[in-house]
Amino acid sequence: DSGVTQTPKHLITATGQRVTLRCSPRSGDLSVYWYQQSLDQGLQFLIQYYNGEERAKGNILERFSAQQFPDLHSELNLSSLELGDSALYFCASSAGTGEGNQPQHFGDGTRLSIL
Amino acid sequence: AQKITQTQPGMFVQEKEAVTLDCTYDTSDQSYGLFWYKQPSSGEMIFLIYQGSYDEQNATEGRYSLNFQKARKSANLVISASQLGDSAMYFCAMREFSGGSNYKLTFGKGTLLTVNP
Numbered sequence: 001d002s003g004v005t006q007t008p009k010h011l012i013t014a015t016g017q018r019v020t021l022r023c024s025p026r027s028g029d030l031s032v033y034w035y036q037q038s039l040d041q042g043l044q045f046l047i048q049y050y051n052g053e054e055r056a057k058g059n060i061l062e063r064f065s066a067q068q069f070p071d072l073h074s075e076l077n078l079s080s081l082e083l084g085d086s087a088l089y090f091c092a093s094s095a096g097t098g099e100g101n102q103p104q105h106f107g108d109g110t111r112l113s114i115l
Numbered sequence: 116a117q118k119i120t121q122t123q124p125g126m127f128v129q130e131k132e133a134v135t136l137d138c139t140y141d142t143s144d145q146s147y148g149l150f151w152y153k154q155p156s157s158g159e160m161i162f163l164i165y166q167g168s169y170d171e172q173n174a175t176e177g178r179y180s181l182n183f184q185k186a187r188k189s190a191n192l193v194i195s196a197s198q199l200g201d202s203a204m205y206f207c208a209m210r211e212f213s214g215g216s217n218y219k220l221t222f223g224k225g226t227l228l229t230v231n232p
Contacts, residue, residue, distance in 0.1 A: 002159070033220075043206065056218075058219060098210060101165045103162040104150075107159075109160075
């Protein structure tokens with residue numbers, strides 16, 4: 001158990017809809033990272049938050065947004081969903097901003113299926 | 116250009132034997148870190164081992180060791196005494212500086228390891 005909690009585990013919805021994925025980081029971790037894993041793109045970094053502030057952006061679409069709340073949990077919002085958004089979405093956390101030998105600890109992921 | 120290359124889409128190994136999973140990387144940074152993660156069929160990502168660019172010794176964690184060859188920009192994972200439970204996808208990742216004081220992980224495509232009884 002990594003200590004990172006993601007909900008829900010599975011999500012099935014239709015094109016055009018909006019969903020929210022939730023992540024609770026490990027106790028004491030200030031950074032939260034979001035990744036998308038798909039068969040064709042592999043594991044892609046989306047965005048990082050540190051102590052409530054956005055710190056780095058990767059390949060995140062404009063239809064996607066995220067935030068980190070004062071209690072450090074984070075939400076990833078996906079809107080105007082398309083079939084290609086079907087993927088496994090991971091949240092990871094680390095103590096600092098990712099420097100040194102701190103690994104990122106991953107949650108079990110949310111599997112999103114768009115019908 | 117790919118920054119992390121894992122050239123072996125799939126590997127097979129007999130139980131109790133050792134196996135090496137290849138990883139090469141590309142960076143112009145002097146300070147970087149390399150990580151290996153394991154993803155079983157159940158989907159979770161499990162951190163295995165870390166090697167820093169300034170570490171003089173190869174990293175080891177139990178049955179996992181990292182064969183780090185800095186000049187060749189390779190960081191191969193060695194699993195000794197393979198077990199059936201080692202069957203999984205293995206990802207090599209590099210910590211990259213992403214601006215300010217922030218870092219991100221860039222992952223390779225992964226190698227699917229199958230351990231045969």
